[in-house]
Amino acid sequence: NAGVTQTPKFQVLKTGQSMTLQCAQDMNHEYMSWYRQDPGMGLRLIHYSVGAGITDQGEVPNGYNVSRSTTEDFPLRLLSAAPSQTSVYFCASSRLLTYNEQFFGPGTRLTVL
């Protein structure tokens, strides 16, 4: 099993550009989530999904869109990147009944100039 995979590993964008961060898991987990990590702030939940076709907002959803068309994939879209979105982004997955026990991907480091 590859676990949770994220691409790209690093990305530099200019303000106003759009892009999609990819996340996939091969553990047949129902629950998937996206976090951003900023220095001293811990991890903050952006969006999450409890199954294909179902998504919901987390603590800091503004500026980000998600969709969940399959169990395996949960892409995160930045429609118009802003410098405030410079961060490290982590995707995670788990069984729905044990959603606290999440498996994290390796992260994507995004810089917006």
Added chain:
Amino acid sequence: GQQLNQSPQSMFIQEGEDVSMNCTSSSIFNTWLWYKQEPGEGPVLLIALYKAGELTSNGRLTAQFGITRKDSFLNISASIPSDVGIYFCAGPPAGNMLTFGGGTRLMVKP
């Protein structure tokens, strides 16, 4: 906003020393979790606690679910260089969401 406060924010200790860190919440949690993040990696779950007063060990790590349900503690005994990383507490404030503390950065001097 963030509901979990971790202390200390950072620790620089000598190899072999014991380590203690804690996490407090403004509200009651039914679950407490401790994750570790190594440089350049995503967090990894260390210990999950589901019952007030529960004491659980994972090797040299021991975590406790506070009786008030508003705090949790993590102890590391006889630290080694590979213990270096950021330790996060986490818990579910409501619904299907997980909230993380700001982390305790641990540095170990050989």
